Amino acid sequence: MTGQISRRRLLSGAAALAGGGMLLGCAPSASRSAADLSYWHLMTGGDGIVMAGLVDAVNGQNLGFSATQTVLAWGPPYYTKLAMASAGGRAPDLAIMHASRIAGYAPGGLLEPWDLDLLAEVGIRESDFPPLVWQKGLYDGKVYSIALDTHPFVLYYNTDHATKAGVTDALQTMKSPEEFTEVASKLQKVTGKHGLSYGYLGDGSQMWRLFYTLYRQMGADMLLVPGQPAQVDEAAAVKTLTFVRSLLDDTIATRSGDGGTATSEFLHGESGMFFGGVWELPVLKDAKLPFDARPIPTLFGTDAAYADSHTFVLPRQSKVSPERRRHVYQMVAEILKRSVKWAGAGHIPAYQPVVRGAEYQELKPQSNYAGIPAYVNYDPDVWFGGAGSDFHKYFAENVQNVYLGSGDPAAGFEGFVKRLNVLLDRPQPV
Template sequence: MSNRPPRSAPMRAAASAGISRRRLLGAGALAAAALPLAGCSSPLGAGLLGTELNPETLVYWNLFGGGDGVRMQDMQDGYRELFGPRSLQATTLAWGNPYYSKLTLATVGNQPPDVAVAHLTRAKPLWNGGLLDPIAEEDLAGVGLTTEDFNAQAWATQRTDDQNIAIPLDTHPFTLFYNREVCEQAGLLDSDGLLVDLTGMDVFEAALKEISAVTGGTAITVANVAETSTPWRFFWTLYNQLEGATPFLSDDGATISVDEEKFLEVTGKIQEWVEQGWLNSALDYATSQTEMFTGNAGFYLQGEWEIATAQSIDGLDFGMASIPQLFDKPAVQADSHTFILPRKERSPQQRQQAMEFIKAMLDQSMIWAEGGHIPAYLTTAESEEYLALEPQRHYADSADHAVYDDPAWYGGSGSTFEDTVGAQLGLVQQGALTPEQSLAAIRNQLAIYTSTPSPL
């Protein structure tokens, strides 16, 4: 039993008024467009199936699998320890477009969860579609939070229309993994066994040359076969390091505004590295990491979540670092997992209940950080415990230089935009397309989306 005083039973939310036929049809269109892109599982949570719940039970949806899923379950159990075994019904749905389609349909159908997870880049289209409730300063204050409690970059990015639309749990950036044995032979480790400073294109390329001499071939691997998100993250990181880089998309996805000269500069550099033999021309996701794990490459670029995979390899001595600044300024592609309040009528007690859940999750951010994600909650991010965490502390500054995908109804993590653009960027790395051809293909393939208003 919880020692917390009993909470007054919140009334279940009444059906929200004002759901238009256009919005209902739009949600269906969005789901129809999204579902062919990924597998779909049946929703198990209350609301969509209309199951009856104890009015004290908070309904929570998320999309976490693998190691993240295990850690989230531990955090959910922490909430139950505070508020009782029946205080939470948590449901995990299929990652990517299937999850967001179900969340959209449930919200339009007046049966959303009380709290849900969303990538920050996917929260913005939900907000623009009128599917989220804003989070007021009073909501934060009610659980002892302020805007200053969060990483400034993540918090500023979630601010939309002068409103708080989401509460960041983390930042998960594109990151550099390195094989210590290879890098030591290449003379790239300092006296503490950490990667030396590789700021600057000349310095970085000299490092690639040294690694290639050790491996007899590849120096750095980036997945690009049957994989679209990684080529996008690779490009978006380097592109945003160029001074004056414009958004790829503007007007909420209606305009392709990428700087053509800078696009060609970055993609040309990628092809140059392949031609030098430093960067792989064609590797799938698993093989790209195996090459570094086995010492056939010194560097491997991927999201920090692959820390769990690296740690599971017996005998692998690896390190992690923020991706170096190669051009004019530091920047790294990233997203954030956030907590959102799907739009519904809520009593004051229900809003407080939702915020108490979010606060309980933030208080357990150290569990989340062990999986590689950088805590957005500064109480954890600035704690001695986190700053002693290896190798997480060596790339924690990436959160301050995070660059998120541009807002678009078809954009964000795991989206149609990333699939489309990433596929063409992967073909550039493979040498199948010139940079000019890839840009023309991207413009052509995105035309249907840029010319289509948001379904919501």
Template sequence: MKKRMGKIVSSLLTCTMALGLMACGSSDKSGDTSASTSSSGGKKIEFWNFFTGPDGNNMKKLIDDFNKTNPKYKINNITMAAGDMYQKIPTVVNSGKGVPDLCIVDVARVPMFQSQGILEPMDEILTREPEIKRENYREAVWNTGAIDGKQYSVPLDMGVTGLLYNKKLVEKYAPNVLDDNVVTVDEIMDIIPKAKADDIVTLPVSFFTYEMALSLATQKGGSLFNEDGITPNLNSAELKEAYQTLRDIQEAGGGSEDGDDNLQLFINNMSIFCHTGVWDYNSLMQAEDLDWGMTNTIAYSPDKIVNVSNSNQFVLLKSEARTEEKEIVIADFLDFIRENTMEWARSGQVPASNSADGEQEFQHMPGYFFVSSPEEQNSIAFRSFKYGGIVDDAIFASQNDAIYGSMSVDDFLNQAQQQSEDNIAQQGE
């Protein structure tokens, strides 16, 4: 196989290891904490987030536009790397000092933080702004913040992952394969020999491996945890079959070389398909000589599709310093975001609010595909388990060893299961 361009560790793996699956432009950053203030002087609401990538420009515009409405408190936009922020949160909450008035966290953090007593319910916010309600958001993502009868978060977006396809290469190697908007595993295996003969990658399974595996396992009824939501279920038959499927694609010659920059392969017309997140929209739009689209995750059968998603969510960290006056402005700000969510759609994300659905600009973005029908919206699955982060870490540690054959799928998942059980036991479960 010809030498690949730019061998680097895949950006999503870095993201997910930091538990920031979705906002890759933010949680992928590992630089020093930085602050970007949207107001100078006066009363401020401290807003922590990890939008340090290009998506930060979209959030800054939203904040600046809100501050121009002359609220009693202006939003002070403080951005930092996700890992840094997650280390700071328990410290400031436990000390009661320096707690931000508003914060963005990954959906996977919500149940864990709630169980640790780090979050306050959003009851006061919902009461003050009655339009911040389930009916004005995607129901599935809204429900991820509902715990024990209370709402602990308000969703900003849905970071859906799906299958990029190169239109020219599809026409050459797999005409009509996308007629039903689903590429099956069997179809992938049929394409591989023809593409491999021309040194073209069919599907890099070492990129967004976890999301593809979760999608395939969920299609067969599998889950990362048992029904109690606490006991991991990583060595299940469904997850074993999913990872074996991806390994089979790699062994058949359909994947990329270890270390390849898989998104760059796609951008350079060297890969027919590539699984990634909707947030790569702006990078793809800047690519020259690339005619592309986005569709559902690969499936065993076209009648059962699952698209794994993440979500950035607004939360209130426990604080005695947050005043009623600040809560009023926070409610106004969240409703402003809901009404003006088209700006966030421009970052590449699928807004959690449905207020942009009638906008032609949004309808021409690839993310709209995933909310364009009830069937597509129902295909979206979230990972919002209390100990999801522990399982993520265990999976990430060795999944590429299983994909590239240095470890069997059984050994990989058994090891991940044991590691998860041990680390959860240390949490007191």
């Protein structure tokens, strides 16, 4: 192929991968000085404020560079622009990417690998990260992402309701679906409404987070290899869906609640437990609610928890300035070493020296679930998966009726697998 044809195919593949059109706006200027770093991320709201503070703190150290942030809309808009800027070789010096998206970007040359020697020079080593978190950033033996955090799906509970229901100890020791249901039933008697809040309606990601946590607790795997049928455990999937549906009985939990309904219900004391991401923590704290948090209990024998990670990546550039690249490494190191501030938003810092520090250990309830990275489960590695992709939407299309009580668990999961197999039969677009 000629270089022109190759580049055109790369651009069209990047557009397909990102799920959007050819958006090349926001590309950094090639005339920037080596001290002027361009940094793209998708942090908004409270996360955005914290990230801006971290960047300002690093810039304030006068280390010979200054980073300028560009904040883009979460999800497909962000990943589309990042893919297209990388495909065109006009990407930022540094970007944030969910760990679950690495499998779609690294194989096609949209990312550049990190240099382990340069990382060591700024004090960052593999041993500073939980093994599973570090491994998620690998492709073909090279490191393509450096994790900032792990943000898992957890269990929150109202401590006042737990005391009244006499389940405070049971919340820490339950190890079976029957024990979980019993605790939820006792909490429902205290609240008079629901024992558990779990919002999923219209949100495939919420459906998937709980399903995949419990599915993996059964020791079940899901291997998605392009060109091959999906390798899944249908029996474990049906058992998981059946259990989730049993909780959605309009007594333990509402059968048709969405995310906003679940959060509001828990905030107003109308439930005793709440399945949610750690990113919900700031809202709960602001409400002055008497609550605590812990990992979702191991109900099916194997420790497992769904999570994703915000990671630092080096998008592909047509021309790399060695001096600017060294500044990028130093910037990442400085942010990681200050990531206890990031933990305030609920996330678990990936950089373990911070997690082991006294300041983080004193954070509650954050330090209660700090052990999750040891058994974390990310989305299956596949080019069409990950945060902001359609993977979770495909799950919802087939499983939402199961959660609502009108669909058959086996048929719902079979439909999801069929949809996966159609995509696996297609060549990776990049």
